[in-house]
Amino acid sequence: MTTGAALPLLTIVVPSFNAAAYLHRAVDSLVGIGDIDVVIVDDGSTDATGVIADNFAAVHPDTIRVVHQKNGGHGAAIETGIAHARGRYLKVLDADDWLDRAALVRVLDTLRGRDAVGGIDALFTDFVHDRVGKQNRVSRFDSVFPERQVFGWNDVERFSKRQYLMMHAIIYRTALLRESGLQLPHHTFYVDNLYVIVPLARVRKMYYLPVSLYHYFIGRVGQSVEANVMLARVDQQLLVNKLALHALPSPTQVSSGEVPLALYTALLHYVEALCAVTSATLARGGTPEHLRKRQDFWAEIKRENPWVYTRMRRSFMGTSSNLPGQAGRRVTLLAYHVARRVVGFS
Known part of the structure; x- marks a missing residue:
């Protein structure tokens, strides 16, 4: 691994599987911009993804x-990308998404300035939902974070019901990512939620730059967050939800001051939404097996963390995604569509 002054500022990891139709757009948004290190991870693709990636590397070997x-x-x-990263900071860019070039230049200028005076743990930006057949929507955090200054969790306001700090909004310090012990289950979708929660629990020194850096391309057929695909992969959602719950700091860590209350509140806000979407997905499935899994899921949360269970079930999302009976499931279906829009899956 390169050391010392030769380190690039930012590594951008591009996890790619059968992404030949999109990879050019993702990587074209990165070429010709200095002080970055791009790691394309060809995850066993069976289409031309690997060839396209190799061609990019041949033209831009530095x-x-x-x-x-x-x-x-x-x-x-993602794990492979983190292991190969040379940059002091790291951003994940899915192969079917892209970055705004002008915003990326501003991000690099900001990271450069912060790094010169001690660095930060994370930089947050806004991001764009580029929705097929629908109007684009920008997720902004100007009501949550102070702008253009280093801040801590005591300076953070509450997230609204439409604000979720998804992977698209985050750049982590690479060393923090590695120190966090992040382990992502393989052959599993929705692991970007763990990429948010596990390292974020260690973040203390932050910066928010209000630019729309990331373009999250959503609505294509077969995408992991398409409604029918999510139902087919609901067991993977359940696994990720359980791991996310286990990754939450304990109330003791919060009461002792080890974990700032605002950080814990932000993490719980995120996990609540994940659990509500999964619960409503199972209700939408509607079979006895789906409903049994939903019941078992909430029973496990109640058994392992009664306080979190009570809080989640009293929240709007938790209540509306768990109403019993046929009439309740009709309301739950409506809540499911609302929750998907709120979280950004549609």
């Missing part, structure tokens, strides 16, 4: 590297 690996899923590709 900036772009490619790692080819046996298919392990999104989590395995």
Whole structure:
């Protein structure tokens, strides 16, 4: 690994599986911009993804590297990217998404300035939901974070019901990512939620730059957050939800001051939404097996963390995604569509 002054400022990891139709757009948004290190992880693709990635690396050998690996899923590709990162900071860019070039230049200028005076743990930006057949929507955090200054959790306001700090909004310090012990399940979708929660619990020194950096392309057929795909992969959602719950700091850590209350509140806000969407997805499935899994899921939360269970079930999302009976499930279905829009899955 490169050391010392030769370190690039920012590594951008591009996990890629059968992304030949999109990879050009993602990587074109990065080429020709200095002080970045691009790691394309070809996760066992069977289409032309690997060839496209290698062609990019051949043209831009000082900036772009490619790692080819046996298919392990999104989590395995992210882990590989983190392991190969040379930059002091790290951003994940899914192969079907892209970054705004002007915003990226401003992000690099900001990171450069912050790094010169001690660095930060995380930089947050706004991001754009680029929705197929619908009007784009920007997720902004100007009501939550102070702008253009280093801040801590005591300076953070509450997230609204439409504000979720998804992976698209976050750049982490690479060393913090590695120190967090982040482990992502392989052959599993929705692991980007763990990428948010596990390292974020260690973040203390932050900066918010109000630019729309990330373009989250949503609405294509077969995407992991498409409603029918989510139902088919609901067991993977359940696994990720359980791991996210286990990753939450304990109330003791909060009461002792080890974990700032505002940080815990932000993490719980995020996990509540994940659990509500999964619960409503199971209700939408509606079969006896789906409903049994939903009942078992909430019973496990109640058994392992009664306080979190009570809080979640009293929240609007928790209540509306768990109403009993046929009439209740009709309301739950409506809540499901609302929750998907709120979280950003539609």
